[in-house]
Amino acid sequence: MESTLKELRDGNTVLEVDSKSAVSGGVRDVHGEDAATEDQIVTPWTISVASGYSLLRNPHHNKGLAFTEKERDHHYLRGLLPPSVVSQDLQVKKLMANIRQYTVPLQKYMAMMDLQERNEKLFYKLLMDNVEELLPVVYTPTVGEACQKYGSILRRPQGLFISLNEKGKILEVLKNWPEKNIQVIVVTDGERILGLGDLGCQGMGIPVGKLSLYTALGGVRPSACLPVTIDVGTNNQKLLDDEFYIGLRQKRATGQEYAELIHEFMCAVKQNYGEKVLVQFEDFANHNAFDLLARYGTTHLVFNDDIQGTASVVLAGLISALNLVGGTLAEHTFLFLGAGEAGTGIAELIALEMSKQTQAPLEETRKKIWLVDSKGLIVSSRMDSLQHFKKPWAHEHEPIKNLVDAVKAIKPTVLIGSSGVGRTFTKEVVEAMASFNEKPIILALSNPTSQSECTAEEAYTWSEGRAIFASGSPFDPVEYNGKVFVPGQSNNAYIFPGFGLGLIISGAIRVHDDMLLAACKCKKS
Numbered sequence: 313m314e315s316t317l318k319e320l321r322d323g324n325t326v327l328e329v330d331s332k333s334a335v336s337g338g339v340r341d342v343h344g345e346d347a348a349t350e351d352q353i354v355t356p357w358t359i360s361v362a363s364g365y366s367l368l369r370n371p372h373h374n375k376g377l378a379f380t381e382k383e384r385d386h387h388y389l390r391g392l393l394p395p396s397v398v399s400q401d402l403q404v405k406k407l408m409a410n411i412r413q414y415t416v417p418l419q420k421y422m423a424m425m426d427l428q429e430r431n432e433k434l435f436y437k438l439l440m441d442n443v444e445e446l447l448p449v450v451y452t453p454t455v456g457e458a459c460q461k462y463g464s465i466l467r468r469p470q471g472l473f474i475s476l477n478e479k480g481k482i483l484e485v486l487k488n489w490p491e492k493n494i495q496v497i498v499v500t501d502g503e504r505i506l507g508l509g510d511l512g513c514q515g516m517g518i519p520v521g522k523l524s525l526y527t528a529l530g531g532v533r534p535s536a537c538l539p540v541t542i543d544v545g546t547n548n549q550k551l552l553d554d555e556f557y558i559g560l561r562q563k564r565a566t567g568q569e570y571a572e573l574i575h576e577f578m579c580a581v582k583q584n585y586g587e588k589v590l591v592q593f594e595d596f597a598n599h600n601a602f603d604l605l606a607r608y609g610t611t612h613l614v615f616n617d618d619i620q621g622t623a624s625v626v627l628a629g630l631i632s633a634l635n636l637v638g639g640t641l642a643e644h645t646f647l648f649l650g651a652g653e654a655g656t657g658i659a660e661l662i663a664l665e666m667s668k669q670t671q672a673p674l675e676e677t678r679k680k681i682w683l684v685d686s687k688g689l690i691v692s693s694r695m696d697s698l699q700h701f702k703k704p705w706a707h708e709h710e711p712i713k714n715l716v717d718a719v720k721a722i723k724p725t726v727l728i729g730s731s732g733v734g735r736t737f738t739k740e741v742v743e744a745m746a747s748f749n750e751k752p753i754i755l756a757l758s759n760p761t762s763q764s765e766c767t768a769e770e771a772y773t774w775s776e777g778r779a780i781f782a783s784g785s786p787f788d789p790v791e792y793n794g795k796v797f798v799p800g801q802s803n804n805a806y807i808f809p810g811f812g813l814g815l816i817i818s819g820a821i822r823v824h825d826d827m828l829l830a831a832c833k834c835k836k837s
């Protein structure tokens with residue numbers, strides 16, 4: 313018996329033993345008789361073994377034609393597969409050829425999701441071997457379009473949906489998830505999906521995509537990753553009117569009703585998975601993102617990717633850019649378009665690093681950083697009407713209404729776009745940057761590509777090839793005046809999988825700013 317179990321464990325066959333299988337005293341309750349009392353309605357122990365037909369339909373263990381002759385004998389697969397045995401490498405070759413035939417990115421996305429649902433090992437092999445080509449498919453920018461059309465393209469639901477209907481029952485809902493040992497949860501409420509706005513329940517594509525990078529880039533086991541979407545309704549009328557919309561058909565719950573659902577979720581998560589489970593908040597709207605991070609940052613292992621992840625990756629990029637333009641952080645002047653999660657998160661981390669480098673107080677280093685929001689430059693005369701996360705950036709200056717005037721007045725060396733609004737770094741803005749900077753640093757961070765503040769081509773052309781440019785969404789290399797410029801990508805995908813892995817393997821129970829600063833300075837050895 314023990315040797316068969318070991319074989320099952322070591323082999324490819326699924327073996328799931330519920331932890332309740334051993335009754336107290338170390339005596340195995342083989343027939344479940346001791347535990348099967350009337351007040352215990354759950355099966356006291358279960359062993360499930362996938363083999364044969366069900367093994368082929370189990371995405372975690374299916375290998376398709378790559379099952380060897382021996383495995384086909386052992387797992388009752390004879391006759392269920394055509395005779396040919398192919399290597400995983402050949403499977404990768406075939407699938408890449410198929411995926412490359414699709415010209416529409418969304419078709420590639422759907423092919424990848426189908427694969428993930430069919431043969432998880434092959435999905436990750438494909439993604440890891442072809443990461444540059446497939447990252448824009450399973451992640452930004454295509455995942456944005458997938459979320460917009462999620463209701464129409466959905467085949468088999470992925471992740472866990474927790475809606476207002478589940479209020480009071482969230483712990484039970486977590487127990488419906490087949491995996492028990494969860495290490496990372498990526499959760500969204502869908503209110504600010506990339507720069508695309510409120511996509512309600514259809515935001516699920518984001519946690520699914522982020523977690524596939526946790527595995528492909530961070531090496532976290534897929535079974536330890538849990539994508540969650542909290543559905544409190546949507547204010548997106550187009551979705552509410554869409555017959556294929558998959559979420560609750562109501563306006564967003566707010567205030568106490570919202571806070572109570574999130575709180576129940578956070579408590580249930582800790583109760584079910586323990587203190588070391590990492591909860592990554594993703595694509596919440598500004599008005600909730602900061603509050604959630606503040607509220608749960610002291611009681612849970614939480615990380616906001618849009619505030620902290622983006623901040624670390626951008627600071628890492630700036631530290632590298634200084635090698636090209638010279639000077640220390642404190643010798644530069646920063647101007648942001650966008651004062652939300654990404655903008656203020658990045659600004660704060662830059663100020664913190666400057667303060668560490670120069671020993672100057674944070675209040676002083678913040679003065680090197682200026683932010684423009686939809687109402688213009690953030691200045692002290694606007695203080696009373698500013699949301700709390702913008703207040704630290706309200707410096708003394710006369711009011712300025714638009715970006716180009718702010719650029720001309722502040723004369724930044726670094727211009728960062730994080731507003732979620734595309735096409736806002738106009739020719740005039742880029743030309744102004746290039747007029748007083750030998751090498752202007754220009755970061756167009758908003759996602760997906762349609763929301764990018766400018767394209768790589770625009771940044772290089774309008775600056776006559778002098779801009780140091782990076783963007784949130786990927787852009788192809790650009791040829792300008794006979795020279796090829798390769799734009800950088802400054803997306804939190806370059807930090808959260810490694811950062812999260814570090815949190816998990818170190819057994820951390822809280823996230824601290826020093827960890828973010830350390831992550832920024834990590835160099836590939």
Ligand SMILES: O=C([O-])CC(=O)C(=O)O
Pocket residue numbers: 452505506507595617618758759784803804805
């Ligand atoms: O998902 C991405 O590509 C980056 C990100 O967090 C966002 O734009 O919200």
Ligand SMILES: [Mg+2]
Pocket residue numbers: 506594595617618
């Ligand atoms: Mg995000």
